[in-house]
Amino acid sequence: MSRNTMPLSDTEIKKSRIKDKTYKLSDGQGLYLVVKDNGTKFFRYDYTFQNKRKSMSFGIYPEISLKEARIKRDETKKLLLDSIDPIEYKNNNIPTLSSTFKAIAENWLNKMHTEWKPITHQKSKVRLEQHAYPFIGHMNIQDITRLDILKIIDHMQKQDIYELTSRVLNNIERIYKYAVTYGFVEHNIIADIDKRSALKRKEVVHVPALTKEDEIKELIKDIYSYGEAYNADISTIYALRLAPFVFLRPFNLRNLEWSEVNFKESYIEIDAEKMKMNQSFILPLSNQALEIINKIKPYSFGQSKFVFPSPTSNLKPISENTLNHALMKLGYKNTMTSHGFRSMFSTTANRYKTKHSFDPDVIEACLAHAEKNKVRAAYDRTDVMKYFDEKKKLIQWWADWLKN
Structure with a gap:
C-alpha cells in the first residue's frame, strides 16, 4: 500500500503544519483532512453517485475527531449502497433548529454542558448574553459578517475589558465551528479575522489626577x-x-x-x-x-x-x-x-x-x-x-x- 493511502493518526493530524497553500492528508476510502493556509483543518469525503464525482464536509477538526470522521464515512457508504445521495440525505435531515446565532449558540451550550464544569458553562452563557446576543443574537448566522463581529470587539474594548473580549471571541469561534460542522453555515468567518490586530490593548495614557x-x-x-x-x-x-x-x-x-x-x-x-x-x-x-x-x-x-x-x-x-x-x-x-x-x-x-x-x-x-x-x-x-x-x-x- 502506498504512503498516501495509509490511514492517518491523531498524532499526524496534530503535527500537521500550516503551509503557503492548502493541502490534503488522505485517510483512505475517500476520507481526507484538508489543512488550509490559515490553519483551519477539516475532514472531507469524496464519493461517486450516479457517475458524478461529489464531495461533502464532515466538520472542523478537533470539533470532529478522526474517529468520528471515520464513523461518518462508514455511515455515508451505507447510504450509497442503498442508492441514496449522502448530500441530499443530509440536506433533508438537518435539525429544525432556528438558524439565528442565538439559537445555534444555545444548542452549542447545551452540547458543552456535559463537558464543562457548571461555573464555566454559566460564565460562557452570561458572556454571550451580555456581549454577543445584543449585536448578533437575532441575526441569521449566514447573514453575519466580519464587520458585525468587529463591532462586538470594538464595543467591549472601549470598556477596557480586554481579556473578556478575547474570551467572548473564542466562544463565538467555537460556535461557528459547531455551525459549520452541522451545516448551518459553510464557512467560519472568525478564521478570517486577524486577532492580533483586532484585539489591541489600549495604549497607556496618563490620566488627570489630584495628588496634593x-x-x-x-x-x-x-x-x-x-x-x-x-x-x-x-x-x-x-x-x-x-x-x-x-x-x-x-x-x-x-x-x-x-x-x-x-x-x-x-x-x-x-x-x-x-x-x-x-x-x-x-x-x-x-x-x-x-x-x-x-x-x-x-x-x-x-x-x-x-x-x-x-x-x-x-x-x-x-x-x-x-x-x-x-x-x-x-x-x-x-x-x-x-x-x-x-x-x-x-x-x-x-x-x-x-x-x-x-x-x-x-x-x-x-x-x-x-x-x-x-x-x-x-x-x-x-x-x-x-x-x-x-x-x-x-x-x-x-x-x-x-x-x-
Missing part, C-alpha cells in the same frame, strides 16, 4: 456636596462617594454587583474574568466605604444585581461616563477623572510610607496590579487573600486620612 493633600481634601468635600448641589441620581451620588475609598478601575466600580460584596467579612471580591489582569481580586472595605455601601443598599439591593444601577434600567449599571461628567460639574475638568482615584491613592500612599509603614507591594496589591517581577510571578501561586490583613489596615489608614 489640600486639593484631595477639597475634592472629598466637593464630592459629599454633589447630591445637594445637583439634582443627581442616587446611584451617581453614592458611586462618586465610594470611588475615592475603593479606587477600583472605573469598569469594576460601575459594574459592582451585590454578590461581590461580602458584608460579613467586609470586602469586595471580583471574579477574574472581570479584572484587567485576569486574576480574581479581593479588596478589603474600610469602615467609611462600608457605610456608603449600606446607604445605597435600600435603593438597589433586591431590585438590581448592580450596586449602582442605571437610572433608566435596573438591568444595567450606570454608564461609563457618569462619574467623569459628575467630576466635570464639580469643576474638575482636565484635573480629575474617575480613573484618577487610583493614581491619587497610589501617589499618596507611597509618599506617606513612613506614616502607615506598609511595603510598596501592599500598595500595588490594593490596586490589583500584576507582579512586576515576571520570574517571581511565575512561581507565585498564593491565593487571592495574599496581603489581606496588610491591605485592610492600609485601606483603613487611607480612609481615615481622606476624612481627617
Whole structure:
C-alpha cells in the first residue's frame, strides 16, 4: 500500500503544519483532512453517485475527531449502497433548529454542558448574553459578517475589558465551528479575522489626577456636596462617594454587583474574568466605604444585581461616563477623572510610607496590579487573600486620612 493511502493518526493530524497553500492528508476510502493556509483543518469525503464525482464536509477538526470522521464515512457508504445521495440525505435531515446565532449558540451550550464544569458553562452563557446576543443574537448566522463581529470587539474594548473580549471571541469561534460542522453555515468567518490586530490593548495614557493633600481634601468635600448641589441620581451620588475609598478601575466600580460584596467579612471580591489582569481580586472595605455601601443598599439591593444601577434600567449599571461628567460639574475638568482615584491613592500612599509603614507591594496589591517581577510571578501561586490583613489596615489608614 502506498504512503498516501495509509490511514492517518491523531498524532499526524496534530503535527500537521500550516503551509503557503492548502493541502490534503488522505485517510483512505475517500476520507481526507484538508489543512488550509490559515490553519483551519477539516475532514472531507469524496464519493461517486450516479457517475458524478461529489464531495461533502464532515466538520472542523478537533470539533470532529478522526474517529468520528471515520464513523461518518462508514455511515455515508451505507447510504450509497442503498442508492441514496449522502448530500441530499443530509440536506433533508438537518435539525429544525432556528438558524439565528442565538439559537445555534444555545444548542452549542447545551452540547458543552456535559463537558464543562457548571461555573464555566454559566460564565460562557452570561458572556454571550451580555456581549454577543445584543449585536448578533437575532441575526441569521449566514447573514453575519466580519464587520458585525468587529463591532462586538470594538464595543467591549472601549470598556477596557480586554481579556473578556478575547474570551467572548473564542466562544463565538467555537460556535461557528459547531455551525459549520452541522451545516448551518459553510464557512467560519472568525478564521478570517486577524486577532492580533483586532484585539489591541489600549495604549497607556496618563490620566488627570489630584495628588496634593489640600486639593484631595477639597475634592472629598466637593464630592459629599454633589447630591445637594445637583439634582443627581442616587446611584451617581453614592458611586462618586465610594470611588475615592475603593479606587477600583472605573469598569469594576460601575459594574459592582451585590454578590461581590461580602458584608460579613467586609470586602469586595471580583471574579477574574472581570479584572484587567485576569486574576480574581479581593479588596478589603474600610469602615467609611462600608457605610456608603449600606446607604445605597435600600435603593438597589433586591431590585438590581448592580450596586449602582442605571437610572433608566435596573438591568444595567450606570454608564461609563457618569462619574467623569459628575467630576466635570464639580469643576474638575482636565484635573480629575474617575480613573484618577487610583493614581491619587497610589501617589499618596507611597509618599506617606513612613506614616502607615506598609511595603510598596501592599500598595500595588490594593490596586490589583500584576507582579512586576515576571520570574517571581511565575512561581507565585498564593491565593487571592495574599496581603489581606496588610491591605485592610492600609485601606483603613487611607480612609481615615481622606476624612481627617
